[in-house]
Amino acid sequence: MQTRFQYRYRTEERTVSLPVADYVARFRDAERFEACCRACPAYGRSWACPPFDSDMEACLSGYETALLVAVKIFPEESSLPLGESLRLIRPERMRHERQLLMLERRHGGRAFAYAGTCLHCPEGTCTRPSGMACRHPELVRPSLEACGFDLGRTVSELFGFELLWSRNGLIPQYLTLVSGFFHNAGSVEWDTAGEVQE
Numbered sequence: 427m428q429t430r431f432q433y434r435y436r437t438e439e440r441t442v443s444l445p446v447a448d449y450v451a452r453f454r455d456a457e458r459f460e461a462c463c464r465a466c467p468a469y470g471r472s473w474a475c476p477p478f479d480s481d482m483e484a485c486l487s488g489y490e491t492a493l494l495v496a497v498k499i500f501p502e503e504s505s506l507p508l509g510e511s512l513r514l515i516r517p518e519r520m521r522h523e524r525q526l527l528m529l530e531r532r533h534g535g536r537a538f539a540y541a542g543t544c545l546h547c548p549e550g551t552c553t554r555p556s557g558m559a560c561r562h563p564e565l566v567r568p569s570l571e572a573c574g575f576d577l578g579r580t581v582s583e584l585f586g587f588e589l590l591w592s593r594n595g596l597i598p599q600y601l602t603l604v605s606g607f608f609h610n611a612g613s614v615e616w617d618t619a620g621e622v623q624e
């Protein structure tokens with residue numbers, strides 16, 4: 427899928443590592459966030475969204491360490507309409523998804539990408555509503571929110587800043603993407619400057 431242009435922006439990126447068991451105990455409320463997902467029109471209509479076939483508790487309990495990544499995206503232009511959010515964040519989202527999948531290939535583990543519209547097929551063409559298999563299961567990963575994690579508290583308590591929300595239909599000072607990589611590889615490096623080389 428092509429976009430005609432990209433907005434200019436700068437980023438601030440941070441990472442946090444903690445035991446998966448701690449992150450689950452302190453920040454996961456599966457029932458509450460499942461209810462939020464059910465209220466979304468995308469629920470059950472994209473393979474990137476719940477409900478998931480896999481046993482999420484069993485999946486999470488198979489990993490020792492959660493590497494969490496938060497990137498703040500500051501648009502250069504002020505007063506951008508909220509409807510431009512997806513265009514603004516798309517390059518960072520693609521960069522994060524590439525790095526997360528590279529970490530899976532390099533270390534095993536499980537990536538959790540950013541919530542929202544799946545980027546890997548043209549808009550409105552996901553196969554899930556027609557009961558067909560995902561076209562790109564090797565690329566699609568669930569978000570942390572969809573797996574029951576509270577990202578508002580994750581950001582404020584683990585990263586030390588707040589998520590900002592739109593006012594008057596405009597993009598706030600910055601938007602935030604949070605993703606994760608759960609693994610048993612000991613220490614894993616995240617390249618905050620750009621691409622991690624294969």
Ligand code: SF4
Pocket residue numbers: 472473474544545546547551552553554559560561562563566
């Ligand atoms: S890759 Fe395509 S088929 Fe799979 S979840 Fe994304 S939009 Fe749906």
